[in-house]
Amino acid sequence: MLFSDLNLNASLLKAVQEEGYTTPTPVQEKAIPFILQGRDMLAGAQTGTGKTAGFTLPILELLSAKPRNKAKPALRVLILTPTRELAAQVGESVQTYGKYLPFKSAVIFGGVGIHPQIQTLKNGVDILVATPGRLLDHVSQGTINLKEIDTFVLDEADRMLDMGFIKDIRKVIALLPSKRQNLLFSATYSDEIKKLCESILKNPAVVEVARRNTSSELVNQRVIIVDCKRKTALLGKLIQEQKWEQVLVFTRTKHHANKVSEYLNKIGISSSAIHGNKSQGARTKALADFKGGSIKVLVATDIAARGLDIDQLPHVVNLELPNIAEDYVHRIGRTGRAGNNGEAISLVCVDEFEYLKGIEKLIKRSFEHEIIEGFEPDPSIKAVPIQQGRGAKPQGQPKRRDNAPREYVEKRREKKR
Missing domain, CATH: 3.40.50.300 (P-loop containing nucleotide triphosphate hydrolases)
Structure with a gap:
């Protein structure tokens, strides 16, 4: 299959071709048709499989088929990511593939000033890529309107839960219109992910291009x-x-x-x-x-x-x-x-x-x-339980990541206000 077989418009195909791609990856080949049908979707794929383009391209195609207020676009697509780096990269993908289309996009996350983001949002945005904390900061200040969202993407959902964002995710979902398309991407699955899917997705298409919880064969x-x-x-x-x-x-x-x-x-x-x-x-x-x-x-x-x-x-x-x-x-x-x-x-x-x-x-x-010569392990050294930071639980028990404990996220949010 070629990208030209996926019912994408000429502007998108031109952008894809300029990036040097002619053949979609397995996740793109499977996901794009379902998204274009307007269906909710649960996608499981290892990193590096091209999943970002797998939802960016069909979302841009769907936007192209709908009338748009040129004077001030309404926010119609929300893509939620767990980290700043991922938000930036998803935003870059939207820019790359949408460069021949009239849509405006923005990326918002914490760690940088909020006022330039407020000005960007005032000018009107079609597609917003955001991290949960900064998105809710904007919501609290009344600088974001989520009432006209057509498509909601939850990227790296398992990572979101690992980082303690489940309450924020539920707050965001409560602000969205009930009628919308939902796309959830997760590299791994757990009971929490299944519960989240049940609460968000309606009769979803399921796409899985790699065995669950496996490492790349390459x-x-x-x-x-x-x-x-x-x-x-x-x-x-x-x-x-x-x-x-x-x-x-x-x-x-x-x-x-x-x-x-x-x-x-x-x-x-x-x-x-x-x-x-x-x-x-x-x-x-x-x-x-x-x-x-x-x-x-x-x-x-x-x-x-x-x-x-x-x-x-x-x-x-x-x-x-x-x-x-x-x-x-x-x-x-x-x-x-x-x-x-x-x-x-x-x-x-x-x-x-x-x-x-x-x-x-x-x-x-x-x-x-x-074993590397000159670095042979000393057999007399006994194992010592690994300390995982202040207040760490004993080895083997679940623990939140050191980079985003809930308390830290909340304190940081308060400082920014």
Whole structure:
């Protein structure tokens, strides 16, 4: 099948062609016809499958078929995302594919000034991409009208729930008109996701293009056993000796991300850290530098595990395993995207063996344990329960992500008002 077979108008096809695409990905091929029919949809797909274009293109097509107030457009499409980075990238997709159409779009999220956003909204917007907190800030100030929404997209729904946004999502839904099209995208499924689907979706079409909770088959996954205190040194050795030019490294905490980035810079490997304590400007610059090749290594917490779209990223390193197994899938999904091969290496110490077992159970495979000469683990070291921050629960119990605990989100919101 070609994009020209999907009943998209000439302006959209021209934009798609200019991006170098002629054949839709599986999720696009399956999702676009359902969305064009006006149906609600639940879509499950691994990251890097082209799902953003899978809903952006048909939404633009549907808007094209409806009359529009040229003087001041009414907000008709709301796309809700969990993180600033993902919001920015979805907004970029709307701009890219809609560049030959008359629609206005905007992206709003926290961490930046609210007044320029207010002015943009006053000028009229057809399509809005937003994070939940900042959207509700605007609602409270009366700068957004959601009463004419035709299409509501909930992107990365599982990540939304993980970050504690369920109450905000329900608040937003309560503000939307009852008659609308709902599109829900989730990489993984849980009982919470099923409940959310039941409360939002009406007779949905179901699209699934990858087995649930599985890692990309295009990613070569390796596990190297090493003592905790020697992981950063081993990371530097691997980058230097194997001449890696672009590496995304994951840590569990913001503090550790900073320390790792500082160490790499000290030994001559250009690096930046990206996490929730960084300003939006710093995060945007670090990502741009990484994509542009001016730095080799981006060290990130799980705030970057979803939504980052980095063309042909060759290497992902789990310097620390995530405490929630599903996050492993999201992390390594940054590589092996859009048909490209990639490599994901996990540096695992004795403290993380239980986490590794959880990952193996989730993805239904066992890893061979590699050992690097000169970095052999000390067999006398005993496992110590991993501390997951202030007020952390014992190992093995569910825990909210360190980058967006509910209390922090609420406090930050209050500061902005």
